[in-house]
Amino acid sequence: MADVHLNIAGRSYDVHCADGQEEQLRQLAAMVDEKARSMTGSTEVRQLLFAALMLADEASEARGKVEKAGPESDSLRAAVALAESRAAAAQDELKAAQLREKRALHDAKVAAQREESALAELEKLRQGAPVAPPAPAGRHDRALMQIADRIEALASTVEQMA
Amino acid sequence: MELDLDESSLAIGRIERALSRIEKALAQRAAPSTPASTGDSTDSAALKAEVAAVIGELDRLIAEAKNG
Numbered sequence: 001m002a003d004v005h006l007n008i009a010g011r012s013y014d015v016h017c018a019d020g021q022e023e024q025l026r027q028l029a030a031m032v033d034e035k036a037r038s039m040t041g042s043t044e045v046r047q048l049l050f051a052a053l054m055l056a057d058e059a060s061e062a063r064g065k066v067e068k069a070g071p072e073s074d075s076l077r078a079a080v081a082l083a084e085s086r087a088a089a090a091q092d093e094l095k096a097a098q099l100r101e102k103r104a105l106h107d108a109k110v111a112a113q114r115e116e117s118a119l120a121e122l123e124k125l126r127q128g129a130p131v132a133p134p135a136p137a138g139r140h141d142r143a144l145m146q147i148a149d150r151i152e153a154l155a156s157t158v159e160q161m162a
Numbered sequence: 163m164e165l166d167l168d169e170s171s172l173a174i175g176r177i178e179r180a181l182s183r184i185e186k187a188l189a190q191r192a193a194p195s196t197p198a199s200t201g202d203s204t205d206s207a208a209l210k211a212e213v214a215a216v217i218g219e220l221d222r223l224i225a226e227a228k229n230g
Binding site for chain 1: 177227
């Protein structure tokens with residue numbers, strides 16, 4: 001235990017407190033002394049009475065503020081939870097987007113390799129023997145019709161000879 | 163005017179039918195029941211010449227279609 005000497009409203013008091021709480025006790029005594037001294041022109045008992053009433057009023061007001069802050073704290077906690085949930089969802093979305101981007105890059109790489117391979121093949125063809133351009137389809141069709149005409153004429157000749 | 167696919171198919175159908183007609187005529191000609199005519203060897207020579215001409219003509223048409 002520690003001994004502490006206090007001065008409140010002009011009177012000295014020797015009190016005991018737990019070790020380490022001396023400074024806190026002196027600060028509380030200073031608050032009571034301040035309130036008591038603000039009540040001038042009164043007896044010591046009334047000064048202490050009004051100091052006690054004023055401090056009780058302040059304590060009550062502070063308690064009311066804490067109670068009012070309760071719902072706000074709940075809202076705040078809900079908002080924090082919502083924000084954390086959204087942050088988690090955003091993180092998941094980010095991971096999914098990164099995965100999609102990785103896949104898209106892979107696809108693009110494969111496509112580029114295919115294109116490169118096709119270009120190389122084309123270049124080989126260009127460097128090789130000149131390839132005659134494909135005949136237009138109409139030319140083949142005309143040839144087919146002429147062949148049909150000629151074979152039909154041959155069939156008529158063969159039938160006449162038979 | 164270029165032929166469309168249906169007209170190409172029509173041409174091929176005509177060729178197939180004409181070949182079928184030739185096959186049938188040649189089968190009739192080779193049948194033992196058919197009485198031999200006096201101008202048989204002359205007809206055979208003419209037929210061979212005609213077939214050779216047609217083959218040459220077909221080769222030419224095919225080459226033209228390929229090379230333009």
